[in-house]
Amino acid sequence: MVHVGNGDSKHSVDIAGYQAFEGMQLFVGTRNVSFNLGRSNDLIVMLEKSIPTPPLINPFDGAARITKVLESIACSGENNDNDWLSVQNDQWTLAGAKKFAIDMSGIDQTSNVDYKTLTDLNSQNKRSSRGLKSDLEATLNKKYNQWLGGSGNNNEMGKISRAEQLRQLDSKIAFNFAIGGQGADIQVTAGNWNLMFGDNIQSIIDTNLGSLFGLMTQQFTATGMVETTFTYTPQNLPTKLKNKLLGRLASVSSDTTLGDIFGVDSTTDGKIISRNGEPIDVVAILKDMLAVVTEFGGEKLSAFTDPTKLLDNLQSSINLGKDGIISFAESHGLKEKATEDQQNESEVSINAQTPITTSQTENSKITEENDRPFGFNSLNIPNLFATIFNKDKQTDMRDLAENLKENLAADVLNMEKKTLDFLRNSGHLKGDGDIHVSLGNYNFNWGGDGNDLGAYLGDNNNFWGGRGSDTFYATGISNIFTGGYGNDLGVLMGRSNMMFGGDGDDTAIIAGRINNVYLGDGLDKAFVFGEGGEIHTNAGNDYVVTTGNYNRIFSGSEQDFVVTIGNHNQISLEEGNDFAQNFW
Structure with a gap:
């Protein structure tokens, strides 16, 4: 589906200043392509044939409330420069640390940390069964979903190269692909393997090197299923060690983007420009950047790297009539070539419209408790x-x-x-601020410009926020969030997750096992719960609190405040006049 032009639909509805439904697109199945060029607030929904049941209530409602509490703790006393340190010291006592660990422990669902005894003497060897229960539940859910799907996942990968894995994936699965265009779009996916661009495909230049190391930790089988949900086995030890090593490698030039490497930037309307003013081959650069995506079965993406050429081809095809439209759709991967018999039966509709009925209801006034979760x-x-x-x-x-x-x-x-x-x-759904919601696994999302929001309930999901103050919520395994430029917020609850804050005053709230946080320059805040985490805050006056065991902290330069609660944690305060408190 190709939509060219600005949103000016008679079906649009104004909701609290947001002009909704300027474009609506629904796809069911795989190998679907949605290309939008122009400014419109679109709703794009991509589903598989077997639609999973969405949660009845907002699964991130509690995490959002905890986020506000944690941010208020970090901001205590900041309005009084002379008394800020004493205010922080007053709240971080042994009793305060114990209460904090117990009260906030609900955000961690996958680690083995026993938060009730974390500050007790001789408690370094005490563990919770939470992690084992989490892995058991995840494994049983995966097997149950395979059983519901029919044949399940019977193909074993064996000891084959990653390139061979990708070739097998290309023959067995297919991406859905969507470009939202300019505007405040809502993109919803309920399946696996979706490539979604909130604004333009040029947003791929926001991909950073650190996230590429993170992609190497994401495991999948030949049929596209998420692998290694159960880690309590001796043979899985090499995987754990490899993922920890890749997590540390990700700290090397983690904020360097493809745009930095190629020396280019993108404009809000999706144009690629050189940083030094020299002429560049935009299409060639984009094709080079998309080469890795092509290996995953996204070979049709190259057709959309030059919007001007695409519009010229579309106009020429329209002038040729029905046959021209069919030829354009087939050459751009929007329609498979039909046989002679199918050509006689096929129809193409230009400017076809599907009637959409809208209803308006009066707002009722009712007093509700603030902590009532969103949902049924x-x-x-x-x-x-x-x-x-x-x-x-x-x-x-x-x-x-x-x-x-x-x-x-x-x-x-x-x-x-x-x-x-x-x-x-909220600041979202304004300008180019998009919302991405996913109930599946292995999704790739580039937010582009604006204050974007991503919410993911599956595993192996990846979100590059780009420019703007972006927000990311995720549960599961091996989810990756790159905030880019702006004051970003990441809430990741699960295992082997990564967050790259980039430039700006970022906030990271991470819970689970073997999670990595790289916040870059700015006045950053990090709250890490669980075990095996690694936190890098780089330059700026940063605020870090870790609650758990076996975490490593590198606070970077300038004045930092670091609190550790638990055992076997390491702190490197590095440059600046830093403050640290350790409860163990």
């Missing part, structure tokens, strides 16, 4: 087996059934209130 809380039924043996839960179930109508109405009003509040106050 009334349908969030407790575990069946837990209900059988628990009278309190049986009473809750009875109340849910008896007051279902009232609870559903309250949920809808709460969602409406929070949606309007989000549109007015």
Whole structure:
């Protein structure tokens, strides 16, 4: 599907200042291509034939509230320069550290850290069974999903090269591909292997070298399934060591982007310009950058590297009529070449419109608790087996059934209130600020310009924010977030996740096992929960708190404040007048 032009749809609806549904596109299946050129606020949805059930309530609601609490802790006393250090020292006492570890432990679902005994004497060998339970649940869920899908994942990779893995992937799976164009777009994917550009394909220059090392830790099978969800096996030790090594290699020139290497920048309208004023071959540079993507089966991307040429070809094809349109679609990978019999039956519609009905309802005024999660809380039924043996839960179930109508109405009003509040106050969905939401695995997203928001519930997802103050929420394994330029926020809960903050005052909240944080220059804040983490903050007055075991901190230059809670942690304060507190 190709959409050229600015959004001027009669079906558009104004929601709290956001002009929604200027473009709507729905794809089901694989090998779909969506190309948008121009400024419009589009809704792009890409689904597989087997659509997973979305969560009934916002899974990141609790994490968002914890984020506000953690940021307020870091900002305590900052308005009083003379008293800032004493305010911080007053809140970071042994009792305060113990309470902090217990109160915030809910954000960590995958590590073995026992937060209740973390500050007790002789507790360095105490562990929680949380990590083992997490791996068991993830493995069982994966096997169950394979069973639901039919044949499952029976192909074993064996000891073959990564290049051979990619060739097998190319023959067995296919990407969906979308370019949102300028505007505040909403992109939703419910499957695996999606390439999504919030603005233009030129945003690929925001890809940084550190994230490429992170990509090497992402494991997959020949059928595209996420691999290694269970790590409590002796034979998996080499994988753990390799991932830790790759995580440390990622710190070398981690913020260097493809744009830095090629000496180019991109404009907001998707043009590539040279940094030194010399003439450049834009198409050749983009094709070089896309070479790695081509290895993953994205060979059709090269057709969209030159929008001007694409528009000229499209106009020429329209002038030729029906046959010209068919030829254009086939040559750009939008339509497979038809047989002679199929050509006689095929039809092409120019400027075809699908009627969309919209309805408007009056806003109702209702007082809701601020901590009520976004979603259908009334349908969030407790575990069946837990209900059988628990009278309190049986009473809750009875109340849910008896007051279902009232609870559903309250949920809808709460969602409406929070949606309007989000549109007015979040800073997202304004200008070129896009939203990317994914329920699947192995997605690649480039936000481009604007304050972008990414939310991911699967594994092996990658998000490059680009310019603007971007926000990233993720659960799962081996998710990678690169903020780029701007004051970025990353909340990553899982295992083997990476965050690259880049330039700006960034905030990282990381929980789980073997996570890596590289925040670059700026006044950065990092809160790390779990074990095996590595934190680099580089230049700037940074604020770092680690809660757990076996974490390494490199605070960089200038004045930093570092707190460690737990055992076997290492701190390198490096240059500047730094402050550190250690509770173990």
